[in-house]
Amino acid sequence: MKRPHLSKIVTSFVQWFDAEYVDPNNATPVGDLDRINWVRCLPFVILHLGCLAVFWVGWSWLAVQTALALYVVRMFAITGIYHRYFSHRTFRTSRWAQFAFAILGASSVQRGPLWWAVNHRNHHRYSDTAADPHSPVLHGFWRSHAGWFMSTRHYKTDYRRISDFARFPELVWLNRFDKAVPAALAVALYLSGFWLERAAPSLGVTGLQLFVWGFVLSTTVLFHATASINSVAHLIGRRRYDTGDDSRNNFLLALLTLGEGWHNNHHQHMACTRQGFYWWEIDLTYYGLKLLSWTGLIWDLKPVPAKAYDPAEQLRSEPMASAL
Numbered sequence: 664m665k666r667p668h669l670s671k672i673v674t675s676f677v678q679w680f681d682a683e684y685v686d687p688n689n690a691t692p693v694g695d696l697d698r699i700n701w702v703r704c705l706p707f708v709i710l711h712l713g714c715l716a717v718f719w720v721g722w723s724w725l726a727v728q729t730a731l732a733l734y735v736v737r738m739f740a741i742t743g744i745y746h747r748y749f750s751h752r753t754f755r756t757s758r759w760a761q762f763a764f765a766i767l768g769a770s771s772v773q774r775g776p777l778w779w780a781v782n783h784r785n786h787h788r789y790s791d792t793a794a795d796p797h798s799p800v801l802h803g804f805w806r807s808h809a810g811w812f813m814s815t816r817h818y819k820t821d822y823r824r825i826s827d828f829a830r831f832p833e834l835v836w837l838n839r840f841d842k843a844v845p846a847a848l849a850v851a852l853y854l855s856g857f858w859l860e861r862a863a864p865s866l867g868v869t870g871l872q873l874f875v876w877g878f879v880l881s882t883t884v885l886f887h888a889t890a891s892i893n894s895v896a897h898l899i900g901r902r903r904y905d906t907g908d909d910s911r912n913n914f915l916l917a918l919l920t921l922g923e924g925w926h927n928n929h930h931q932h933m934a935c936t937r938q939g940f941y942w943w944e945i946d947l948t949y950y951g952l953k954l955l956s957w958t959g960l961i962w963d964l965k966p967v968p969a970k971a972y973d974p975a976e977q978l979r980s981e982p983m984a985s986a987l
């Protein structure tokens with residue numbers, strides 16, 4: 664392994680806080696772009712090691728419930744907001760709600776909304792070809808699951824590919840300082856636990872306990888569940904449509920990711936809000952978005968096109984009567 668130069672380490676360190684920082688004197692050689700940037704992704708490694716701290720801080724019902732609630736809310740933020748809104752624009756909303764949604768998405772610690780959406784758009788554009796950022800078929804499981812975004816090539820946001828949202832300065836700011844919201848969440852969890860330890864000692868909660876369960880563990884599990892769509896959902900499951908790539912429908916992944924497991928459906932019709940096309944294809948994100956549309960906060964949810972149910976389009980035709 665090549666030893667990184669000190670100034671490169673400093674650059675990576677500054678980039679922990681400012682994702683857009685570039686050192687003009689220290690451009691990464693093209694041949695090194697696909698290498699894993701260990702200094703840059705050290706917080707990600709520490710997050711994983713930090714999960715072991717659950718044995719040290721102990722547990723309480725409130726800590727477990729907080730971890731679970733933050734998993735569900737932030738999974739919805741990733742699937743409903745980063746994916747179905749910023750990546751595919753499958754519904755519309757107001758500018759202020761868009762920013763509030765982006766903040767909620769950023770709390771998932773999966774970088775900024777524009778970074779996430781650009782890479783995802785590239786995934787659809789080049790799905791399971793050499794230019795796909797994460798294809799388990801071509802690049803292997805580990806690379807498609809996590810290695811791809813740990814490499815220097817994929818840290819940058821290519822704003823040209825997301826000009827529709829890059830015209831909003833508040834989103835560009837959030838994308839640049841993508842650690843701001845996660846840091847605020849981590850501090851808020853610690854302080855809440857610290858306060859409860861004194862105000863309600865019977866709960867058995869401490870500041871560190873709420874931080875470790877609610878932030879460290881919940882965020883790590885959330886990451887792996889999300890990443891499994893990039894890795895497992897292109898390897899294991901059934902194919903309803905001939906999408907020209909290896910995307911698959913996987914019931915278990917759909918439960919874990921609140922609906923994203925209907926990945927073959929999604930690759931076939933990526934513009935519709937709903938990814939579970941039949942009543943038995945549970946898609947909790949869609950149900951949540953439908954509820955939100957009744958409040959008037961979001962609108963113009965794109966329906967599943969009628970041709971999705973056409974037996975001629977399906978490799979394995981499903982009964983029409985069951986279609987919603």
Ligand SMILES: [Zn+2]
Pocket residue numbers: 786790892893897910926930
């Ligand atoms: Zn895919």
Ligand SMILES: [Zn+2]
Pocket residue numbers: 746750751783787929933
């Ligand atoms: Zn997509």
